Amino acid sequence: MTTPVIFDPATLPSDDNVNAYTFCVELRGSQWFLQKGKMIAYYGRIDFNGVGHGRLDRLLRTSFHSPLHASDWVVAEGEGKMLLADRAFDANSYDLEDGNLTIRAGNLLAFQPSLSLKQSIVPGFLTLIGTGKFVAVSSGPVVFMEPPIRVDPQALVGWADCPSPCHHYDHGYMTGVLGGLRALTGIGGTSGEEHQFEFVGAGTVLLQSSESLMDEVATGAVPQQAGVPGARGSDDGQGGSGSSGRRGQPGHRGQQPSGPRLPGQLGDLQRRFGL
Amino acid sequence: MLAVEMTGDSVKAKNGSMVAYDGTMNFKKLTGGGEGIRGMVTRRLTNEQMTVMEVRGHGTCWFADRAAEISLVHLQGEKLYVESSNVLCVEATLRTGTTFTGLRGASQGNGVFTTTVEGTGQAAIISDGPAVLLRVTKQHPLTVDPGAYVAHQGNLKQSFQSGVTFRHFFGEGGGEAFQIRFEGEGLVYVQPSERDTIAGDV
Numbered sequence: 001m002t003t004p005v006i007f008d009p010a011t012l013p014s015d016d017n018v019n020a021y022t023f024c025v026e027l028r029g030s031q032w033f034l035q036k037g038k039m040i041a042y043y044g045r046i047d048f049n050g051v052g053h054g055r056l057d058r059l060l061r062t063s064f065h066s067p068l069h070a071s072d073w074v075v076a077e078g079e080g081k082m083l084l085a086d087r088a089f090d091a092n093s094y095d096l097e098d099g100n101l102t103i104r105a106g107n108l109l110a111f112q113p114s115l116s117l118k119q120s121i122v123p124g125f126l127t128l129i130g131t132g133k134f135v136a137v138s139s140g141p142v143v144f145m146e147p148p149i150r151v152d153p154q155a156l157v158g159w160a161d162c163p164s165p166c167h168h169y170d171h172g173y174m175t176g177v178l179g180g181l182r183a184l185t186g187i188g189g190t191s192g193e194e195h196q197f198e199f200v201g202a203g204t205v206l207l208q209s210s211e212s213l214m215d216e217v218a219t220g221a222v223p224q225q226a227g228v229p230g231a232r233g234s235d236d237g238q239g240g241s242g243s244s245g246r247r248g249q250p251g252h253r254g255q256q257p258s259g260p261r262l263p264g265q266l267g268d269l270q271r272r273f274g275l
Numbered sequence: 276m277l278a279v280e281m282t283g284d285s286v287k288a289k290n291g292s293m294v295a296y297d298g299t300m301n302f303k304k305l306t307g308g309g310e311g312i313r314g315m316v317t318r319r320l321t322n323e324q325m326t327v328m329e330v331r332g333h334g335t336c337w338f339a340d341r342a343a344e345i346s347l348v349h350l351q352g353e354k355l356y357v358e359s360s361n362v363l364c365v366e367a368t369l370r371t372g373t374t375f376t377g378l379r380g381a382s383q384g385n386g387v388f389t390t391t392v393e394g395t396g397q398a399a400i401i402s403d404g405p406a407v408l409l410r411v412t413k414q415h416p417l418t419v420d421p422g423a424y425v426a427h428q429g430n431l432k433q434s435f436q437s438g439v440t441f442r443h444f445f446g447e448g449g450g451e452a453f454q455i456r457f458e459g460e461g462l463v464y465v466q467p468s469e470r471d472t473i474a475g476d477v
Contacts, residue, residue: 004346004347004406005408006408006410007407007408007409007410008410008415009415018407019405019407019467020405021404021467021468022404022407022467037422037469038469039420040420040422040423040465040466040467040469041407041417041418041419041423041465042417042418043409043416043417043418044415083407083409083465083467085404085466085467086467086468086469087403087469088467091467
C-alpha cells in the first residue's frame with residue numbers, strides 16, 4: 001500500500017497521466033474534444049458544449065468530420081485542469097505528428113482540435129489525421145505490433161500509418177459442409193479463433209491485452225451511396241420498384257437491411273440529434 | 276487486498292469481504308451497521324443500508340471486494356463522508372453514521388444520504404480503479420462528476436450544479452449536465468470510472 005498522493009491544481013500534471021487510469025488535461029482558453037461523460041472532475045471554469053453548439057461551427061469545420069458520432073462528443077473549453085477517465089481502463093496519451101491513426105470509436109477518449117476526426121471506412125472505427133495529442137483507453141496496457149500480423153478482433157484497438165486491414169478466416173471455415181456446420185453451430189467444438197484481422201504493409205498495430213470491449217454504441221450508418229462500404233442499401237429496391245434510385249447494385253444483397261423506413265423519418269439525421 | 280492484523284481487537288468490515296485469515300477470528304453480522312437501534316432505523320429510513328460484520332480475533336485477516344482498489348484513510352478526529360457501498364473496513368474505534376448530503380445522491384441513484392465515519396483510526400474505502408485525491412482550497416473549488424465521486428473529508432460545502440439547457444432536449448447536451456461543486460477546505464476522492472447514473476447520458 002503506497003501512501004496516497006494528494007493533488008491540487010498546482011501539482012496536477014499538465015496534459016499527462018495522473019495515474020495509469022486517469023489523465024489530466026490543462027485548458028488555457030484552449031479547447032479539447034472529449035467523449036461525453038468521461039470527465040470525472042475539474043478545477044477552474046470549464047464549459048462543456050455538445051458539438052452541435054452554434055458557437056463551435058468554425059472549430060467543427062476544421063476538426064470534426066464525423067456527423068454520425070456527433071452526439072457522443074463534446075467540446076470542453078475554459079481555464080483549468082480536468083481529469084478524464086473511463087471505466088477504470090488504462091488511459092494513455094499519444095502524440096501524432098502529421099500522421100494518421102485509426103482507432104475503435106469507443107476507445108478514443110479525447111483529442112486536441114489540431115487533429116481532425118474522420119470516420120474510418122471500417123465501420124465502428126475513427127481516424128485521426130494531423131498533428132496533436134489524443135487520449136485513448138484500453139482494457140489492459142496497449143501493445144504495439146508491427147505488421148504483418150493477424151489479430152483477434154476483440155483485442156484490436158487501432159492501427160497507425162495505414163497498414164491495410166482485412167479479414168482472415170481459417171482454412172477450416174471453408175472446407176466443405178462439415179466445416180461450415182461446425183463454424184455455424186459450434187457442434188464438434190470450435191476454438192473461437194477461426195477469424196482474425198490481418199494487417200500487412202508498413203505501420204503499427206495497437207492491441208489491448210484483454211478481449212473485453214467497450215459497449216458499442218449504434219452510430220447510425222454511412223450515407224447510402226454506391227461504393228461506400230458498410231452503407232446498408234435498402235434492399236426493397238431489388239423488387240423492381242426502384243424507389244431507392246440505386247441503379248443495379250449487386251453485391252450489396254448479403255448485408256443486413258436496415259428495416260422499414262417510416263415516411264417521416266429523416267434518414268439517419270435522427271442520430272445527429274441523439275434520438 | 277487489505278491485510279488487517281488484530282490482537283484481540285475488532286474491525287467493522289463489509290459483509291462477505293473476508294477472503295482469507297490466519298489465527299483465530301470471529302465473524303459476527305452487525306444488524307443495521309452496528310449503530311444500535313437508532314442507527315438501524317436511520318439507515319432503513321434513509322436507504323443508506325450497509326451490511327457490515329464485526330471481525331474480532333488474533334491474527335491477520337485479508338479483505339477484498341471485486342478486485343476494487345483500496346485507499347486507506349487515517350482519521351484523527353475528522354469526519355469522512357463516504358458512500359456506504361464504498362466502505363470496505365473501518366477500525367472499531369471509528370464511529371459510523373448517516374448524514375444528509377443534499378441533492379448529489381439523487382442524481383447518482385444512491386439516495387440523498389451518505390455514510391460518515393469519524394473518530395481516530397483508519398478506514399479502508401474501495402473504488403473502481405485507484406482513487407485520485409484532490410485537494411480543495413478556497414481559491415480552487417472543485418467540480419466532480421457524481422458518478423466518479425467516492426468520498427470526501429474536511430470542511431467542504433457541496434452544491435449541486437445542473438447545466439440542463441434547452442439543448443438537452445435536442446440531445447445536444449454537454450454530457451456533464453449534473454455536477455457537484457465542492458467549496459471550502461478539504462479532500463475529495465474520485466475514481467477513474469463512472470457508476471451508472473441516471474444523469475450519466477444527459
